[in-house]
Amino acid sequence: MASIVLYLNNSAKDITFPLLEDRFQFLNPNTSSDSSFSSLAGTVRILLCVANSPVNSETLDKYPSLECVVGSTTGLNHIDLAECRRRGIRVTNAGDAFADDAADYAVGLLIDTLRRISAADRFVRAGSWAVKGQFPLSYKVWGKRVGIAGMGSIGRRISKRLQALGCSIAYNSRKPKANISFPFYASVQELASNVDILVVCLALTNETRHIINRDVMKALGKEGIIVNIGRGSLIDEKEMVKLLVKGEIGGAGLDVFENEPVVPQELYALGNVVLSPHRGGAVPESLLRLQEIMIANIEAFFANKPLLSEIELE
Amino acid sequence: MESIGVLMICPMNSYLEQELDKRFKLFRYWNIPQTQQFLKENSNSIRAVVGNSMAGADAQLIESLPKLEIVSSFSVGLDKIDLNKCKEKGIRVTNTPDVLTEDVADLAIGLMLAVLRRLCECDRYVRKGLWKTGDFKLTTKFTGKSVGIIGLGRIGTAIAKRAEAFDCPISYYSRSEKADTNYKYYPSVIDLASNCQILVVACSLTPETRHIINREVIDALGPKGVLINIGRGPHVDEAELVSALVEGRLGGAGLDVFENEPEAPEELFGLDNVVLLPHVGSGTIETRTAMADLVLGNLEAHFLNKPLLTPVV
Numbered sequence: 001m002a003s004i005v006l007y008l009n010n011s012a013k014d015i016t017f018p019l020l021e022d023r024f025q026f027l028n029p030n031t032s033s034d035s036s037f038s039s040l041a042g043t044v045r046i047l048l049c050v051a052n053s054p055v056n057s058e059t060l061d062k063y064p065s066l067e068c069v070v071g072s073t074t075g076l077n078h079i080d081l082a083e084c085r086r087r088g089i090r091v092t093n094a095g096d097a098f099a100d101d102a103a104d105y106a107v108g109l110l111i112d113t114l115r116r117i118s119a120a121d122r123f124v125r126a127g128s129w130a131v132k133g134q135f136p137l138s139y140k141v142w143g144k145r146v147g148i149a150g151m152g153s154i155g156r157r158i159s160k161r162l163q164a165l166g167c168s169i170a171y172n173s174r175k176p177k178a179n180i181s182f183p184f185y186a187s188v189q190e191l192a193s194n195v196d197i198l199v200v201c202l203a204l205t206n207e208t209r210h211i212i213n214r215d216v217m218k219a220l221g222k223e224g225i226i227v228n229i230g231r232g233s234l235i236d237e238k239e240m241v242k243l244l245v246k247g248e249i250g251g252a253g254l255d256v257f258e259n260e261p262v263v264p265q266e267l268y269a270l271g272n273v274v275l276s277p278h279r280g281g282a283v284p285e286s287l288l289r290l291q292e293i294m295i296a297n298i299e300a301f302f303a304n305k306p307l308l309s310e311i312e313l314e
Numbered sequence: 315m316e317s318i319g320v321l322m323i324c325p326m327n328s329y330l331e332q333e334l335d336k337r338f339k340l341f342r343y344w345n346i347p348q349t350q351q352f353l354k355e356n357s358n359s360i361r362a363v364v365g366n367s368m369a370g371a372d373a374q375l376i377e378s379l380p381k382l383e384i385v386s387s388f389s390v391g392l393d394k395i396d397l398n399k400c401k402e403k404g405i406r407v408t409n410t411p412d413v414l415t416e417d418v419a420d421l422a423i424g425l426m427l428a429v430l431r432r433l434c435e436c437d438r439y440v441r442k443g444l445w446k447t448g449d450f451k452l453t454t455k456f457t458g459k460s461v462g463i464i465g466l467g468r469i470g471t472a473i474a475k476r477a478e479a480f481d482c483p484i485s486y487y488s489r490s491e492k493a494d495t496n497y498k499y500y501p502s503v504i505d506l507a508s509n510c511q512i513l514v515v516a517c518s519l520t521p522e523t524r525h526i527i528n529r530e531v532i533d534a535l536g537p538k539g540v541l542i543n544i545g546r547g548p549h550v551d552e553a554e555l556v557s558a559l560v561e562g563r564l565g566g567a568g569l570d571v572f573e574n575e576p577e578a579p580e581e582l583f584g585l586d587n588v589v590l591l592p593h594v595g596s597g598t599i600e601t602r603t604a605m606a607d608l609v610l611g612n613l614e615a616h617f618l619n620k621p622l623l624t625p626v627v
Contacts, residue, residue, distance in 0.1 A: 104456045111427065112434075115420065117425070117428050117434065117589065120592055124578050124591065124592050125590060133325075133576070134597075135591075135592045138599075141424075142417065142420055160479050163479065164476045260445075263445065268441050274433065274437055275441060276433065278449075282453060
């Protein structure tokens, strides 16, 4: 029997997975003819969710035989995980496909924000160096105290990289991690009070929405920096913009926003803010690795073997 | 010490300038309209020169200051000081090593990430409102890229340690192989450039290392290679670099220094595979203060007949 996979792409993204196309038979609700589709919809057991295509009760109702959802991203906030759990549907994510690149990007944004790399590059390209003289002094990275909110596979990689840049690491997650020796703080607010830089790489769930709120940002302080490579809604964006504009926090490096691709225009004028269009994982090698992981998950599913990157549903 | 004349060559740091003004009799060379006249009238009271990476003490200046005892540079690089002339005349020379090593190495990594992951271009993309029209393209992975370092001194070593945390294999070229390191040594810059993806200039500028990055090296690095220069502008044959970048024969460059600062080649301003910085390697508040304190500490030590803190000559 052919391995039929439901291919769901209701995102705005034009993504293809060439490595998968040869191996599996895809059933695409957007392109299948009505007759073949309706017979298969009732029996398809596994769904490939492209980018941030929503998977909610309505979606799941259409495919009553679904047993597994294969995600193609690290974050799964577009999938109703509670609903999947209720229906006994297992879910996999991108595993560590994007982890190194996301960690690299977080470090890059951090250095850029503190050392004003993008701002200084603008200064040179505008011809200001010869006219205005020395670019204003920036802030040292070495020796800073970094708080990592979310110590998963990305948080760990960020820690390793930042330690080589002389930073000390502390973290917050739901529970302390067994094999992590960095100081643990039970709340993000406590973490923010004790660090110079807060790096946000948490999963977005109902519990973590706006977890970085005004109080947390005030605790970080006037010289504090935020780096967000998780999801925009982890931060109360409106409050963050107010604090940045007023100079009540020291700066921010942001790859994600609450309402992408919309970025608050008040940030454009700020030299202590680095803006990025959600490219933290976007390198060709990570997309290849993603496909390998998805293939492994799908093949394991059909072979009744343990899935490669199954996430724990609570 | 308020009667001791100190000649500051150019504006470099207001804290340093204020302190020099407080402690010594400070002459600001850049404010002097007729330098020949000034030197005739004041040379006998000038016993110290404070320079930096832009301007220091060449043979001509040294000759015109008969009472010069010490040149204290607000930099670690000594290429703007005629060291031989100083040695000949028994003039002491100090610089600012170690305090700026971390900043320069941090910036080198920042430049690598900015070039490969297109950080500055991404930021421009958002600020121009282009994200609404579509996603930015894929960029280039940094983890695991091979890094070749020219000069494995304090700064080169610090860069290597950081790059290792990104799983980058490290190789290097220096005048002689270092015994105490596991990094792969190449006996020539061309060999190094042929065998790495990111080439970093981290050696000192001397007559031997001028244009150490020339056409052949750039060709060896190639259309997928990236050059990072946190050394001195003259390390690179800038005209060759510009044409290689414009023509696509070199993959990208992160440059903090240029041959003719504060001029940077305008042909590069429109390229998206370069990051251009206005010589900010040590340009943090913390480090410039530490550098200034070293300059002041060295001058005071000298005039109090104590051992210099960071002597070169």
